[in-house]
Amino acid sequence: MKKYIVKRLLHLIPILLGITLLSFGLMRLTNDDAVDVFYDKNGAVSEEVKAARRAELGLDKPFLVQYGSWLGGIVTGDMGKSYISGRPVLESIMTKLPATVELMLVSILMTLVFALPLGIISAVMKGSAVDRVIRFLSFVGNSMPNFFVALLLIYFLAVKLHLLPVMGSSADWRSVLMPAMTLAVSMGAKYTRQIRAVVLEELGKDYVAGARSRGVSEAVILVKSVLKSSLVTLVTLLALSVGSLLGGAAIVETIFMWDGVGKLAVEAILSRDYPLIQTYVVWMAFIFVMVNLLADILYHFLDPRVRLGRGDG
Amino acid sequence: MMNSKKAAVLAALALGGAVLLAGCGGGEKQQASKEKVFTYGTTAYSASNENAGTNPHNSYVGWTTIRYGIGETLFRFKDNLELEPWLAKDYQQIDDNTVKINLKDNITFSNGKKVTGEAVKACLEALIKNHDRAPGDLKIESITAEGQSVTIKSKEKTPALLNYLSDPYGCIIDVEAGEKDRIVVGTGPYVAVSVTDNEIVLKKNDKYWGAVKPKLDKIVVKGILDGDTLTMALQNGEIDAAQGLPYASHELFNDTAKFTKSQANTSRVFEIDFNFKTPELQDVKVRKAISMAIDKEGFTKVLLKGNGAPAVGPYPDSMTFGGKAVTASAYDLEGAKALLKEAGYQDTDGDGYVDKNGKNLELRYLSYPSRQELPLLAESAQASLKKIGVKLNVNVTDNYKSFRKNGEYDMFANAFVTAPTGDPEYYLSTHYLTGASYNYGFYSNPTMDALGRELHNAFGAEARAKLAIRMEQLALDDCAYIYASHLRMSLIMKKGIKGLTAHPSDYYEITSELDKE
Numbered sequence: 001m002k003k004y005i006v007k008r009l010l011h012l013i014p015i016l017l018g019i020t021l022l023s024f025g026l027m028r029l030t031n032d033d034a035v036d037v038f039y040d041k042n043g044a045v046s047e048e049v050k051a052a053r054r055a056e057l058g059l060d061k062p063f064l065v066q067y068g069s070w071l072g073g074i075v076t077g078d079m080g081k082s083y084i085s086g087r088p089v090l091e092s093i094m095t096k097l098p099a100t101v102e103l104m105l106v107s108i109l110m111t112l113v114f115a116l117p118l119g120i121i122s123a124v125m126k127g128s129a130v131d132r133v134i135r136f137l138s139f140v141g142n143s144m145p146n147f148f149v150a151l152l153l154i155y156f157l158a159v160k161l162h163l164l165p166v167m168g169s170s171a172d173w174r175s176v177l178m179p180a181m182t183l184a185v186s187m188g189a190k191y192t193r194q195i196r197a198v199v200l201e202e203l204g205k206d207y208v209a210g211a212r213s214r215g216v217s218e219a220v221i222l223v224k225s226v227l228k229s230s231l232v233t234l235v236t237l238l239a240l241s242v243g244s245l246l247g248g249a250a251i252v253e254t255i256f257m258w259d260g261v262g263k264l265a266v267e268a269i270l271s272r273d274y275p276l277i278q279t280y281v282v283w284m285a286f287i288f289v290m291v292n293l294l295a296d297i298l299y300h301f302l303d304p305r306v307r308l309g310r311g312d313g
Numbered sequence: 314m315m316n317s318k319k320a321a322v323l324a325a326l327a328l329g330g331a332v333l334l335a336g337c338g339g340g341e342k343q344q345a346s347k348e349k350v351f352t353y354g355t356t357a358y359s360a361s362n363e364n365a366g367t368n369p370h371n372s373y374v375g376w377t378t379i380r381y382g383i384g385e386t387l388f389r390f391k392d393n394l395e396l397e398p399w400l401a402k403d404y405q406q407i408d409d410n411t412v413k414i415n416l417k418d419n420i421t422f423s424n425g426k427k428v429t430g431e432a433v434k435a436c437l438e439a440l441i442k443n444h445d446r447a448p449g450d451l452k453i454e455s456i457t458a459e460g461q462s463v464t465i466k467s468k469e470k471t472p473a474l475l476n477y478l479s480d481p482y483g484c485i486i487d488v489e490a491g492e493k494d495r496i497v498v499g500t501g502p503y504v505a506v507s508v509t510d511n512e513i514v515l516k517k518n519d520k521y522w523g524a525v526k527p528k529l530d531k532i533v534v535k536g537i538l539d540g541d542t543l544t545m546a547l548q549n550g551e552i553d554a555a556q557g558l559p560y561a562s563h564e565l566f567n568d569t570a571k572f573t574k575s576q577a578n579t580s581r582v583f584e585i586d587f588n589f590k591t592p593e594l595q596d597v598k599v600r601k602a603i604s605m606a607i608d609k610e611g612f613t614k615v616l617l618k619g620n621g622a623p624a625v626g627p628y629p630d631s632m633t634f635g636g637k638a639v640t641a642s643a644y645d646l647e648g649a650k651a652l653l654k655e656a657g658y659q660d661t662d663g664d665g666y667v668d669k670n671g672k673n674l675e676l677r678y679l680s681y682p683s684r685q686e687l688p689l690l691a692e693s694a695q696a697s698l699k700k701i702g703v704k705l706n707v708n709v710t711d712n713y714k715s716f717r718k719n720g721e722y723d724m725f726a727n728a729f730v731t732a733p734t735g736d737p738e739y740y741l742s743t744h745y746l747t748g749a750s751y752n753y754g755f756y757s758n759p760t761m762d763a764l765g766r767e768l769h770n771a772f773g774a775e776a777r778a779k780l781a782i783r784m785e786q787l788a789l790d791d792c793a794y795i796y797a798s799h800l801r802m803s804l805i806m807k808k809g810i811k812g813l814t815a816h817p818s819d820y821y822e823i824t825s826e827l828d829k830e
Contacts, residue, residue, distance in 0.1 A: 084360055166545050166549050268361075
């Protein structure tokens with residue numbers, strides 16, 4: 001397993017090189033650079049001031065020189081400083097990470113609290129009115145974009161009922177509930193359908209028929225066999241969700257003023273804050289590789305038939 | 314068996330619901346406190362606005378320092394954007410390159426240290442050493458201090474020196490005290506106690522020098538970039554006042570028993586530049602006809618829902634060289650059609666658009682969506698020009714700079730703050746002169762260039778205003794620009810908030826006058 005893990009970690013190197021070069025290039029394809037955006041937003045400054053700023057940031061150098069210089073910094077652990085705040089970008093991301101992790105954990109908890117029972121009920125009661133209602137609700141939840149769910153929740157839970165605050169605040173623990181609910185609606189809808197599908201698949205397998213014929217109770221079949229077999233699917237879903245949520249839920253964080261990584265990334269993109277964007281890209285790649293690696297290792301423990309590294313290129 | 318299983322999953326559902334309800338049912342924890350706390354939501358404070366922090370010597374952070382009552386400048390702008398002394402008592406223009414500024418005697422920084430000539434000198438020297446724009450604006454050669462006065466010698470004639478010193482970057486701070494955790498020591502009625510990219514917490518400056526003492530114990534300024542969130546935060550009572558609410562939300566706060574509004578016309582103008590490289594637009598009759606077809610009243614009243622004032626020239630009515638000091642062609646569709654006819658344009662093929670030599674008068678209109686007014690202006694212009702038979706192909710895009718760089722536009726609409734320092738030269742020199750950095754229409758008139766040089770060397774507000782009016786009128790007569798409207802800035806607040814007033818300069822929001830009943 002150690003060999004497999006090392007191999008997967010080594011894969012990270014070409015992945016990082018590829019995506020950072022791509023993002024570096026894409027950012028520079030636009031006709032305006034960080035200096036244009038920085039000054040044009042606020043008023044007129046002379047070209048001399050802009051040129052001095054470009055030289056200070058190294059933006060006057062050729063593309064590959066800029067990339068090489070950035071890469072050299074990364075290798076030595078220096079991710080650079082934000083063009084806007086002037087602070088180290090790694091520090092900026094790390095200070096926002098706790099909020100993002102908190103939102104991720106609460107939203108995943110909410111998702112599981114809803115989706116697990118609903119998915120199972122829907123599968124067990126397949127074809128019934130309850131199943132149809134659950135499937136309809138999950139269809140609705142899946143169809144609604146996050147920003148719309150967010151605004152609906154704010155309107156009803158904050159403006160009309162005054163139950164929860166609109167804005168994120170470290171001083172009020174309740175402020176995590178609405179952004180987490182927003183994320184849980186769409187995630188929960190997806191999870192419910194997936195759990196329903198996998199439970200149904202398992203319920204139709206021979207071993208379930210065999211257990212039933214041996215007189216094993218439905219509850220035991222469901223909990224000890226079907227649910228256990230469904231865990232692999234659940235881990236896959238969780239790996240994808242954790243990966244994307246650790247990158248920050250940009251829209252939800254912006255709407256709820258949740259001071260996380262996603263909001264930081266959006267602001268960095270709007271300001272063409274290249275060092276921050278690049279570090280964010282590295283962070284996302286790292287997270288996805290690590291989470292998927294963890295998921296693969298978990299598969300092995302959940303289902304010993306899964307062999308790590310087999311068929312891996 | 315099935316029943317017990319169902320009961321189990323229902324129990325799980327109930328557990329999930331209980332978790333959520335526990336969260337919802339807690340009710341608001343209000344600390345019993347007699348502290349007067351004011352919470353202010355604004356779209357203008359954020360890292361992406363380049364103003365997160367309090368040190369005015371960093372990029373645009375001075376806007377934060379001055380807006381939220383942390384710092385003050387030597388001079389400040391009155392409602393008509395003329396200067397008046399603030400930390401300064403008065404000044405003497407020694408010669409064309411030298412000005413002596415005398416300071417008030419009773420001013421202290423929030424740490425209790427007296428504001429002396431030496432302290433101001435140290436601050437201004439740090440400003441020109443660290444700031445990107447200030448050295449070019451101020452052109453300072455040397456500063457000397459003596460008691461309560463500072464004498465500034467410029468490298469060249471800088472008639473607008475005092476105006477530039479009143480820019481937010483000119484806030485006087487105690488540079489000896491330095492900057493800790495993005496907090497500097499200013500002279501304002503409030504002191505920053507914590508600063509993040511999204512929020513500033515302020516407390517009362519107990520040592521404030523002004524006659525009117527600050528009344529609030531704590532102020533929380535929250536940067537809220539999403540307009541809907543800002544709207545609902547005010548509706549939900551989480552904030553006491555809001556700056557930057559979307560126009561569409563304003564009507565939600567029309568109930569005067571619950572909310573009050575303060576508005577001011579600012580010098581942010583929504584303008585359209587004619588591209589003089591476009592052959593059709595080289596005819597002044599065509600430019601004039603288009604100018605006459607823009608319905609400014611309709612645009613501001615209907616599309617901006619009254620949140621704008623029709624503009625004549627680049628400056629608002631409140632300024633001596635703005636508003637009615639100049640004249641522009643009035644809205645007149647019939648007159649516009651007649652002018653187009655004179656220019657040789659008629660609808661010969663009955664397709665609804667005027668043509669000449671078999672070619673329709675079709676123009677490319679470029680703008681960007683980041684200011685909510687600009688897409689509306691594009692719609693309005695397109696509809697208006699259709700009435701006189703001019704086809705406008707609208708391109709409102711975030712990537713407008715690519716199109717602009719490639720010259721792919723006949724008209725370019727943008728928003729611009731024309732008088733950030735209360736002086737006219739800034740806008741006129743960057744827009745009207747041949748080859749100027751913001752002259753996107755490539756407008757050129759030797760008379761204008763000569764007037765520009767004259768303005769650059771003219772001292773005295775009155776003389777400069779007269780020259781500015783001549784330049785504006787010349788540009789309007791040449792139909793180089795269309796000035797559609799000025800932004801009307803609005804602050805909307807809960808009933809009971811006093812002393813929060815929108816200012817035409819957009820600089821002063823939280824002052825010692827602010828109070829909460």
